[in-house]
Amino acid sequence: MSHDPHFEREQQKYDNPIPSREFILEWLNGQSGPCNRDQIGQALGLSGEDQWEGLRRRLRAMERDGQLVFTRNKCYALPERMDMILGRVMGHKDGFGFLRPDHGDQDLFIPYRCMSKYFDGDRVMAQPLGVDKRGRREVRLVRLLEPRKAPIVGRFHKDGSIAFVTPQDKRIPQDILIDKGMANGAREGDICVVDVLERATHFMAAKGQVREILGEENAPGMEIEIALRNYDLPHQWNQRIDRQLRKLSDEVVDDDKTNRVDLRHLPLVTIDGSDARDFDDAVYAERKRSGWRLWVAIADVSHYVKKGSALDEEAIARGNSVYFPSQVIPMLPEKLSNGLCSLKPKVDRLAMVCEMTISDSGSLSGYKFYPAVIHSHARLIYEQVADALEQGTKDPNLERLLPHLEVLQELYLTLNKAREERGAIAFETEETQFIFNDQRKIESIVPRSRNQAHKIIEECMILANVAAARFIKKHKAETLYRVHQSPSETKLTSYREFVRERGLTLGGGDEPQPMDYSNLLGQIGDRDDAELIQIMLLRSMSQAQYSPDEDGHFGLALNAYAHFTSPIRRYPDLQLHRSIRYLLNREAAAKAGKPITENWTRDGGYFYQIEELDELGVQCSTTERRADDATREVSDWLKCEYMQAHLGDEFDAVIASVTSFGFFARLKGLFIDGLVHVSSLANDYYHFDSGRQMLQGESSARSYRIGDAVRVKIAAVNLDDKQIDMVLVDNVKSRAKSGRTAKASSGRSKAKGSIRSQLARGEIGGKSKSSRSTSSKAKGGRGKSGGSKSRTSRGGKSKRQR
Incomplete structure (x- = not known):
């Protein structure tokens, strides 16, 4: 006990303290094998019934938390020395699952027999079993450590x-x-x-x-209600937050405007989508003798949301706003997101400003940050600005601002040229938007185009994000960077093979740089498969994440990049604002000879430690993926609901992906994917060529490859599986002539142990109602519809997730 480094902590917590968890683990690690409770207690010098009972409870708690394993010989062992693996269960609709290890290694296969007691999202302890017949590393689930949080x-x-x-x-x-x-x-x-x-x-x-x-x-909005709970998305505000909001006024008070740079004279404007409600950035630029000066004013959320407050804790839990096609689940309450922090026109607002100087060549030559009070001179929308820049305007309000917008346009053209020269990858994939009727059902799906106004704002935001990252580096502080790593070797090999099949070449050898990808995109021009080549390029990219490690942004070809421009809807931006505010205060205090001794300042600044940012980076990356998964699920459901009205209709499509059990065809103009199952392909046996990503007929010359144009018919729509089944029109006609019809399977594949299947077999309860029986799906598994994520109603803001 005397050697326990945490003995004083235990004394403060218990009247009759026992060895700490850390000390028990350290002692067990020094033993040659597992030990029972008596051996542990005697070795640690316990005495008295209370201490022995305390040890029993502590060992059971450590067992429950996965720190120890209780063996068949009634001994306690360290899981890492027994090759145990801790991780999260990822379920599969066909009954098996995968284990995603905590330490980030490759996912491991969980056979069906081990999944009957576990749910997707459970945190478990598992034991490696070797490799199964298909070459997958397999595990056995040993113990539930933490149940899934989502209901x-x-x-x-x-x-x-x-x-x-x-x-x-x-x-x-x-x-x-x-x-x-x-x-x-x-x-x-x-x-x-x-x-x-x-x-x-x-x-x-x-x-x-x-x-x-x-x-x-089928109630309106039910798909969102389900997704909110399936993904455990926080969507209600608690009483603590309500109490905190009641203390805030509806408008900016005069006292909050003090000690700020007054920029209300600058004709700053917001440019957003027509349906945007929260305006977190305003811009203005001036032409100088040898370049430009650009002001990017961002809503000063850190002034209202202090570190450690109830609002802050809720914002961390949410991580980001979630933009469903017809509804937004905000990171911050509406009083802030659409009120005090929204840079509405003609009212005073608090802002953190990044003022930059840019050279004639488009280089960032200088920058400074400061808190300010601004007064947006207009709320503009992308289409309005793009039309005015291209054709002029007769609107007197917009005409007054047009010279300033033309300066922004000139700056953008220079920044875009600099972007091309450094090799940033320019994706121009077509996107879609859902148009809803009064019943919140999809009325139509229309393309959403990106015009020059979108690109102007995007380049201004990227430049401010770069300046913020440089500011943090200059002051030798820490922050969360937006990290985008180069593609993995596997994805790189697959993409090289894909473009080679199309007569194209990706340069750069084993380690292509952004410029190599940019050069490839420059080769595709007006090719019919240009859109698909870009989509496949996006799929080959690594997923961006948040990390305190400055590992650069591959897609943007930048060495250091951090998110500064959207603190209303992304927590990493709010974290960065606090860091910048603290550094500004520290710099001012040092000049005044009054150094700051705390890691926070009264105006919302905070100095983050690397350990805090490690944890925060994981949290923000996780909530971002959670939001993406939830919005994708809702979009898939809505697409399936929309296609129910098109059963039997024919569409032109392009093959978007190929698998061993068929291929997914994407409907032109709608960006909706459906499965053409291999069993519906006529007059041949087809085999999957993974290297060439194609299905090849065994006896015929017929093949199906990514990018091929096809004509399909909607055969079935399954809302439960969010799946659309299609058949090739040529196959339907040929089979009809031979007296056969193509039939696409549908319905949910149920695990053998489900209550419904037990009822059907008469194993429990009374006789099953035949009207509730379901058909199992064709062997090989099914994919999801809608491989391309639909845009939300944010009016293009999601582009800034870069």
Whole structure:
């Protein structure tokens, strides 16, 4: 006990302290093998019944948290010395799963027999089993360490006396039994939220209680309600936040305008989408003798959201705003996001300003940051600005601002040339927008084009982000950088093969640089497959993330890049604002001979330590991926709902991806993907060539490759699986002549242990109702519809996620 470095901490917590967890782990690590409780207690010098009972509880707690493994010989062992792996379960709709290790190694396969007691999202301890017949590294799940945080959302069913909920999330293929009195008024077909009361065993299904009834599946907005819960997205404000908001005025008070640079005379303007509600950036530029001066004013969120406050804790939990096609789940309450922090026109607002000087060649030659008070002179939209720059305007309000907009345009053209010279990859893929009717159902899907106004704002924001990263480096401080690494070797090899099949070459050898990708895009011009080549290039890229390590941004060809321009909707930007504010205060205090001794300042500044940023980077990267997954799921659901009205219709399409079980065709103009299953291809056996990404006929010369144009017919739409089945029109005609028809499979594939399948087999309850039976899917698995993520109603703002 006397050697325990944490003994004083334990004394403060307990009247009769026992060895700390750290000391127990250190001692066990020095032993040659696992030890039982008696051996541990004797070696650590315990005495008295209270200490022995305390040790028992501590060992059980360490076992529960995955720090120790309780072996069959009733001994305690260190998981790392038993080759145990800690990680998260990722379920699969076909009943098996994968383990994503905590330490970031390759995902491991979890066989069906091990998944019956676990849910997608569970944190577990697993034991490696070797390699299965397909060459996948396999594990056995040993213990649940932390249940999934997200509740289970599903459809309520009743068959005789048996009630159960079938999860909407296809990564959870097991049903939840609802005992009598636990239905909370749910009726057949209701979508409800379930709390799991008892985990499943090898012989019994999981049991749960209905916590909340969301309503009918086809109710307007139900797809968002489901996604919010499936992905555990915070979407309600608690009482602590309400109390904090009540202390804020509706408009900026005079006291808050003091000690700031007054820029209200500058004709700063916001340029956003027509449906944007939160305006977090305003811009203005002047032409100088040898370049430009550019002001980028960003909403000063750090003034209102202080580190450690209730608002701050909620903002960290959310990480970012989530932009669904018809609804926004904001990171900050509306009083801030659409009110005090929104740079609305004709009102005073607080801002953090980045004032930059740019040379005639487009180089950032100088910058400075400072808190300011601004007064936006106009709220402009992208199309309005683009039309005025191209054709002029007769609008007197816009005409007054047009000379300033022309300066911004001139600056953009120079910045864009500099961007090309450094080799930044310019993606110009076509995107779509959902148009909703009054019932919140999709009325149409239309293309969303990016005009020059979008690009003007994008270049101004990129330049401010670069200046912010340089400012942090100059002051030898830490921040979260936006890191985008070069493609992995596997993805690089695959993409090289893809472009080679199209007669193109990606230069750069084993380590191509951004310029090599940019040169490739310059070769595709007006080719019919130009859009697909860019999409495949995007797929080959690594996913950007937040990290305190300054590893550069590959896509933008920048050595250091940080997010500064959207603190209303991204937490990393808010973190960066606090860091800049602290450094400004520290610099001013040093000049005044009054150095700052705290790591925070009263005006919202904060000096982050590297350990804090490590954890924050993981959190922000995770919430960003969570938002992407949730919005993709909603978009897929809406696309399927839209296509229900087009069953039997024919469309021109292009093959977007090829698999061993068929290919996905993307409908032209709609960007909706559907599966053409290999079993529906006529008159031949087809084999998958992974290297060339194609299906090749065995006896015919027919092949299907990415980029091929096809004509398809909508055969089936399955909302549950968010899946669209298609058949080739030529195949339908040829099979009709021979007396056969092509049939696309649909319906959800149920795990053998599901309650519904047990009812069908008569293993539990009464006779199953035939109207509820489902057909299993064709062997080989199914993919999701809608491989291209639809734009939200943000009016182009999502481009700034770069």
